[in-house]
Amino acid sequence: MEDRKEYQGNMEKQLQEWGAKIDDLQARAEKASRDAKDDLNQRIDALKSKRDDVQKRLSDLKSASDDAWSSLKSGFQNAWNEFSSSVEEAKSKFD
Template identity: 85%
Template structure:
């Protein structure tokens, strides 16, 4: 079982990687045109909002007491899984 610091570090790294993917998607969307570009930009804006929410949740998780950490981790993991699916879904739209 991974410890708290290891888990948080892993989540920070993954969040940075997804941020880079979102930036890449944004750059690719700029090369498209018309309705496709509008749709992609809406998806990307949604991903950015979710990323910002995940950054806040991770910050809250990092500052939580040991007693609250376990319960916060569960909620964080659920939101994390949803965000991960959203990133992968958006990425698949470009492939």
Template identity: 55%
Template structure:
């Protein structure tokens, strides 16, 4: 049970950190040229939507019984990995512009 609580706590922290990183990326986009700004802002909005979905999955993970927890954790981890990759791609695209 402590591993479960530790994992959930770590993922909550990661979601909060990602939110802060998205805010920083938005601030950089606000200072960019209009063509870059529009593209980055669209990516940020998509990332925020994915983050919100993952936040809901984390809430479901917290409520899950022991039998379902491992299955939900695998799905959550997959979604988290996808979000992390998408964030890195958006951030690197902004840096290259």
């Protein structure tokens, strides 16, 4: 089982990778047709909002006491899964 610091480190690394995917989508939006650009920009805005939520939850998780960590981890994992699905869905939509 992963320890707390390893888990947090893995989540930070994955957030950076997904941030790069969002940046890639942003670059694609600049080159897309007007309709595709509007759709892509809406998706990017939603992804950024979810990313900000996940980053806040990760920050809360990092500063949580050992007792609170387990319960916060569950909420974080739910937000994480939703964000992960959204990133992959947006990426596949425009591949």
